[in-house]
Amino acid sequence: MSCDDDASVIDSESQQSDNSLQQSPESSQATSLFLQAQQRRKIAELEGKLETLESGRAAKERQTNYYLAQGRGIRRVVALFDSIEDLVTENDRRYDDNEDAATIDQERLQIGYDILMRTLPWLLKTSSDIEHDDYMRMLKMLRQGADGARGDDTSKLKTLIADWVNRELKPNPLVDSDDKHSRGFINDACGKLLCPAELDWNDPITKAGIRDRSEGYVVTDLSFPAFLYEKYTANLDNLEEGLFKGKILMQGYKAVFTSPSSAKNIEGDGDGADVIENNRRARKSVWGLKVKKHVAQIIKMEKVTPRSIAYIACQVRFALSSVMSWQTVDGDFDYIQFWRSIVDFFERPPGREARRRVERLLEWWTRKVFGRSRREYLSEAARSNMSVNALARQRAQLDDAAFDSN
Numbered sequence: 001m002s003c004d005d006d007a008s009v010i011d012s013e014s015q016q017s018d019n020s021l022q023q024s025p026e027s028s029q030a031t032s033l034f035l036q037a038q039q040r041r042k043i044a045e046l047e048g049k050l051e052t053l054e055s056g057r058a059a060k061e062r063q064t065n066y067y068l069a070q071g072r073g074i075r076r077v078v079a080l081f082d083s084i085e086d087l088v089t090e091n092d093r094r095y096d097d098n099e100d101a102a103t104i105d106q107e108r109l110q111i112g113y114d115i116l117m118r119t120l121p122w123l124l125k126t127s128s129d130i131e132h133d134d135y136m137r138m139l140k141m142l143r144q145g146a147d148g149a150r151g152d153d154t155s156k157l158k159t160l161i162a163d164w165v166n167r168e169l170k171p172n173p174l175v176d177s178d179d180k181h182s183r184g185f186i187n188d189a190c191g192k193l194l195c196p197a198e199l200d201w202n203d204p205i206t207k208a209g210i211r212d213r214s215e216g217y218v219v220t221d222l223s224f225p226a227f228l229y230e231k232y233t234a235n236l237d238n239l240e241e242g243l244f245k246g247k248i249l250m251q252g253y254k255a256v257f258t259s260p261s262s263a264k265n266i267e268g269d270g271d272g273a274d275v276i277e278n279n280r281r282a283r284k285s286v287w288g289l290k291v292k293k294h295v296a297q298i299i300k301m302e303k304v305t306p307r308s309i310a311y312i313a314c315q316v317r318f319a320l321s322s323v324m325s326w327q328t329v330d331g332d333f334d335y336i337q338f339w340r341s342i343v344d345f346f347e348r349p350p351g352r353e354a355r356r357r358v359e360r361l362l363e364w365w366t367r368k369v370f371g372r373s374r375r376e377y378l379s380e381a382a383r384s385n386m387s388v389n390a391l392a393r394q395r396a397q398l399d400d401a402a403f404d405s406n
Helices: 003-071 075-076 085-098 104-119 123-131 132-169 189-192 204-212 247-257 275-281 304-319 336-349 352-370 380-384 386-404
Strands: none
Touching: 003 132, 075 104, 075 132, 075 304, 085 104, 085 132, 104 123, 104 336, 123 132, 132 189, 132 247, 132 304, 189 204, 189 304, 247 304, 247 352, 304 336, 336 352, 380 386
8 A cells, every 4th residue: 555545544534533523512412411301201200109109108098097087986886895807797697697596695796787887887888899908907997996995085084083083982092093003992982883783882891801802792794883873872672773873984974975074064964955066066166276076976976875885884994993904804803794784784675664764764864965855766655745746636536526426
């Protein structure tokens, strides 16, 4: 190759190199823009995924809070000790089993299931629409809400019961609002209220026998405690007289279902006050702040029910005892059987007259707690004897008599 040819090749390569150097700024800028756009797309994609996750997490959290809140009424008005699974299983058994006969325990569970469906009307449809894992998670949240509410009520009544006992019975020394070790039968005031209705706490032999758990003085769930009775005294010839009219029982009920302040006023039949309506009207205070709803309003409870009375009876009994943590058995006393005995008293009356007495007792409770007797709960017999209906009946009879005479 000649020197002229070599020079030509060198000039060509030099020109290409110069062209390459001249294009590199534009190419570099394009590459940079491309990378920035790609990064923005990736960031937007990640932000979208994060937003979806956060939205799902927020929705799940809202759902969890809803289940927890909805579960808070279960122990109070449905079943203190039975699980939702037990209630559902009994209802399913009735559909699957052709036998009509059912035990007392099965009947009690079925009634609990019916109350559950009225208390949580959304539960049946939701249970059938969701997957099994979601269903089990829902039951877990409902159970946590139920147990949480029971624990809150236990803590509330621990202090309030001590104050009520001190005010009414004036024991010496006073019942300590923080210390449960000094309660139970070793405390004279608490012992009086816990004493079986058929025994006389004022008798020194009775006190000693109960404290020593002697034969004939063992306290079990087969005895109604004195605090369930009006003036804390039972008529041994008529044990139904005054039963479930104990003052501290009523105070405990109002403290849980309406408010602790409402428990201060339990005299009279509500004095014409409509607690629910007054609370509804007082949604906002004079300062424009929202007024907290009470439990009965939250769970849409407008009348006292048997299972809510049984629930409070167990709570009051536990508050008076020396047991530190919630449990189903206290010595010889079984809280499950105690709760069932009270529920059965109301839900399984032996005959028509007993049922009427139960109905009158529940009406009395509703007046005392909610301050009024709702007209829709009046019996047909009561309605027919009211003057408007009685007058219409009399006029019709006079008209019929005149027609017959003609």
